[in-house]
Amino acid sequence: MIEIRIQKKLTAALGEMLLDINTNINKGSLVTLYGKSGVGKTTILRILAGLLYPDSGKIVVNDETWLNTTTKINLKPQKRKVGFVFQDYALFPNMNVKENLLFALNKGQDATIVNHLIEIIELGELQNRKPDTLSGGQKQRVALARALVQKPSILMLDEPLSALDAEIRFKLQQYILAVHKEYKLTTLLISHDISEILRMSDKVLELEHGKIIRQGTPNEVFNHKELNAKFQFTGTIIEIEKQDFLFILTVRIGKDLVKVVADESEGEQLIIGDKILVSSKAFNPIIHKIG
Amino acid sequence: MIDWEPLILTFKLAFITTVLLLAISIPLAYWLAYTKSKLKPICETIVSMPLVLPPTVIGFYLLIAFSPANSFGNWLNNWLGLKLVFSFEGLLIASIIYSLPFMVHPIQSGFTNLSSSLKDMSDVLGKSRTTTLFKVLLPNIKSSLLTGIVLAFAHTIGEFGVVLMIGGNIPGKTKVASIAIYDEVESLNYAAANTYSLILVALTFSILLAVYLINGGYLKQFKND
Numbered sequence: 047m048i049e050i051r052i053q054k055k056l057t058a059a060l061g062e063m064l065l066d067i068n069t070n071i072n073k074g075s076l077v078t079l080y081g082k083s084g085v086g087k088t089t090i091l092r093i094l095a096g097l098l099y100p101d102s103g104k105i106v107v108n109d110e111t112w113l114n115t116t117t118k119i120n121l122k123p124q125k126r127k128v129g130f131v132f133q134d135y136a137l138f139p140n141m142n143v144k145e146n147l148l149f150a151l152n153k154g155q156d157a158t159i160v161n162h163l164i165e166i167i168e169l170g171e172l173q174n175r176k177p178d179t180l181s182g183g184q185k186q187r188v189a190l191a192r193a194l195v196q197k198p199s200i201l202m203l204d205e206p207l208s209a210l211d212a213e214i215r216f217k218l219q220q221y222i223l224a225v226h227k228e229y230k231l232t233t234l235l236i237s238h239d240i241s242e243i244l245r246m247s248d249k250v251l252e253l254e255h256g257k258i259i260r261q262g263t264p265n266e267v268f269n270h271k272e273l274n275a276k277f278q279f280t281g282t283i284i285e286i287e288k289q290d291f292l293f294i295l296t297v298r299i300g301k302d303l304v305k306v307v308a309d310e311s312e313g314e315q316l317i318i319g320d321k322i323l324v325s326s327k328a329f330n331p332i333i334h335k336i337g
Numbered sequence: 338m339i340d341w342e343p344l345i346l347t348f349k350l351a352f353i354t355t356v357l358l359l360a361i362s363i364p365l366a367y368w369l370a371y372t373k374s375k376l377k378p379i380c381e382t383i384v385s386m387p388l389v390l391p392p393t394v395i396g397f398y399l400l401i402a403f404s405p406a407n408s409f410g411n412w413l414n415n416w417l418g419l420k421l422v423f424s425f426e427g428l429l430i431a432s433i434i435y436s437l438p439f440m441v442h443p444i445q446s447g448f449t450n451l452s453s454s455l456k457d458m459s460d461v462l463g464k465s466r467t468t469t470l471f472k473v474l475l476p477n478i479k480s481s482l483l484t485g486i487v488l489a490f491a492h493t494i495g496e497f498g499v500v501l502m503i504g505g506n507i508p509g510k511t512k513v514a515s516i517a518i519y520d521e522v523e524s525l526n527y528a529a530a531n532t533y534s535l536i537l538v539a540l541t542f543s544i545l546l547a548v549y550l551i552n553g554g555y556l557k558q559f560k561n562d
Contacts, residue, residue, distance in 0.1 A: 097457050123460040130461045136454035140476035149472065150462045196463065 052103035065256040076233040081253035096123035129193030129201045135185045137177035144173040150195035163191040183214035201233045278325035343517035351493040354432040362440040370448035396502025428504040439488040447481025480552045
């Protein structure tokens, strides 16, 4: 189990903010930090990794104290067993893919894990390429593999998938879930994408202004919106058309474009680019057998 | 035929200065780039002073400091057997101080412009500071290193005021090319002055051109990897 109790004063976009986190994370679970940007999600991961120091608090990972400000214990990042995938991937530009993975090995660690990771994350064809010749999704896979080389106690992923398109995103979610199970990791993920969270996580911590405002399973957290729909999808508005008293929204859901009707009060609050949840309580779906 | 000694001396001085400066500047630039110490602005100012001070000022104070008539110069002379005034060693120390900003600045900005996440990642991967420095940071700021090396080298070749103050004009010991040119002009020996000058112009042009070609990536097309 991972016990996190931390306080840190941050200077956020809207003035000072107190990051105040108090939570426990079960070993082997996949937990998502969810919330707007600037609520302190990345800061929490950086504090866990030892790259930032909180003003006060303690972190205990599987009975080992990583940080305790009262007893002045503070393990350096080098001593903490974490795998971290940064938002910008941070692949070393001077090394090729395989060298990036080999560099991550601990002194005296058996190098067979590198080959194993190259195999399960399907990097075989990329292993001699330099990072600047890779696409976003490929870099992401390399960064994921590199984070796993040392067999960390905690794997942390800072918005790993936000810059990728839907198809690659889905594939990478599968990779993450696969390694999470294979290496029995405790995984912490930052994500904004509700469908991704529903698909992947065991637990969600929803943050607002430096504090956890809600936690629980994804269903518990996201069903607070008094919705009990049979069907629901999230999508992005790409067009808004006003017709008399109605608005017609064109919404991109996954790879499909869907037209949805919104009434005047709903439509006026929306702008292009908004993420919306489209749901329906009672309707009669048409079913076609396709396979 | 001209006397080659001043030219050889100049390049010997520039070469040794550059090698020593590189060894000094990497840790110094690293510290300046990553420290949060309150002393940083003061250190940065000291490093940059030779950029704005007239070289004669530096030369003058070094001359005073190294002079055996003075307690520090005396101590150097008695305890270390170093006579730094009007000697090659003195010239070397003066050159190092004089060219310091030209080596430190490019390396420091190389470090600062490098994404901080590379260093953070190396820390997370458990690597020591020296491993991070030699395996991650330095290989990714090669062009800054090259710029620093070349600027320091070229700047040392072009040094005049400092040399004149602290080195004087001793053939084979402190008479470098820039002094030799001055000397030839003083004795109305324009042909020799012209030869020295032309050699310096041609050499510095080729050195700088090579740097721009390498840093601008023009040579990449000839490489196979």
